Amino acid sequence: MFEDCPLEHFIDPLSRLDTGRRIVRQNKLSVERFGDAGNQICHEAHFNRAEPCEGCLFQNVVEGGRAERWYLADHDVGGKPPSYYEISLIPIVDDDGTVAAVQEVIRDATATVAVEQHLIELSESLGRQTHNLRKDLAELHKAQAALIQTEKLASLGKLAAGLTHEIHTPLGTLVANLDVLKHEIDGLKEELAGNLEASVRIGRMEDLLELHDMATNRIQTIIRSLKQFAHLDRAVMEKVDLHEGIEAALNLLTYELKQRIEIERQFGAIPAVQCRPDAMNQVFMSLLQNAVQAITGTGRIRIATRFNGENHVELEFEDNGKGIPAERLDKIFDAGFTSKPRGVGTGLGLAIAHQTITGHGGTITARSDSGQGTLFTLVLPVVQKPA
């Protein structure tokens, strides 16, 4: 180039190449940077390479007659971090429209790329932080749900304690008096032996007493289940028979099961499991309630328990209700997620169940086919690892 050409003092190294990539002219900076490279092939002179650089668009420029620009990483400098170059190729077109030469501009872009990379890293780190925050938020939601549930359990416990105390007085009276009444009727029977009319009346009274006996027994069972369910006297870790908890929950659901839903028990011989019985019973209750609500009309709930012979018991709760759509299945353990109408579900039941089971070092998984029912599988360690 000529001294009076402004490009001679351009801020980046400039080289003019012929269509065979041979350097025919250089500006001042190009000579300073790459030495006198006249007649050398560009990739040899600039980057000390035997082959054209990766991503080179030289041929496109020659054939297409349009300028191109790309970035090149140069790793040749031993040990140092790579340098980056922005390479621009501008075609120099003859009067007849053919590309006669190519003007090359090599701009050192290392600093720009470094800034870009820094930005990418920042953005990735922001992404990670956002992800972690979301996870923390979800954990907080779960913790909040657990707190609410603990409160609910506590108030259920208080309610059950008050209720059982209040009911025990009239119930005690009923149970004890039935006995005395039977005794009195037996006495009457002896005294009125031979009196046909009286013995018919006494027979009716005995029938009624039998009904009263059944009714008071039923009340006793319900109260016992309520007590057992709320575990008024045991809220700490202890070894319990899980079948008892399942039966207590089933007893409390009698009204909802009625003649509508058949319960299939496949109870295996499982050892006593170390757990918090009040929380565990709440899990059974949640799963059974969901199963009941999933069944419209008549249906079946299967409950299976088995021992793996080592340190785990496996429980299955399966219903043949309407099932959970695939797109919802991975959300069911999230706090606040519910498909039920307002007032029916709180969206906490399964979140709490999940937390309770994982808190005991176990797992809870769900499998469902829409319209075919849902299967929950719980795996629980028999003995808790010391904290």
Next chain:
Amino acid sequence: MNDTGKPQILLVDDEPMITRTLEAVLRMDGNLECIAVNRPAEGLDLLKSDRFDVILSDFIMPELDGLEFLRQARRIQPEASRILLTGYADKESAIRSINEIGLYQYIEKPWDNRQLLMILRNAAERASLLRRLNNSAGSDRELRQQIWKMLI
């Protein structure tokens, strides 16, 4: 034991429903005499004037709870057997109280009549043994005191 020779039971429950029921149950048995009151204060007055073999008290009563009532009853008639009848579901505090005030038994509502009567008979037997031990003349006084301590 009173003039009839039958063991005397003092029943205390603020609910007449319960005391009337217990009276009927004891009447059915026929071998136990009882007096029922609905206020613990009345029970304490009776303990000062009459001798009882067994004191059966409710747990939660508005004026004085069953534990405090039985604690005071022990001071008046230490040899009478004390039984707590409760509908309260808190077993822990019940067990604690049994240890604290030396209960003879703890019965939960609703109770089983046959079991209740058996407990009452045994409790009466224990009280009568204690009295005989206390009154027997000529036996070793120190030994008597030791047995007394063990039983109360």
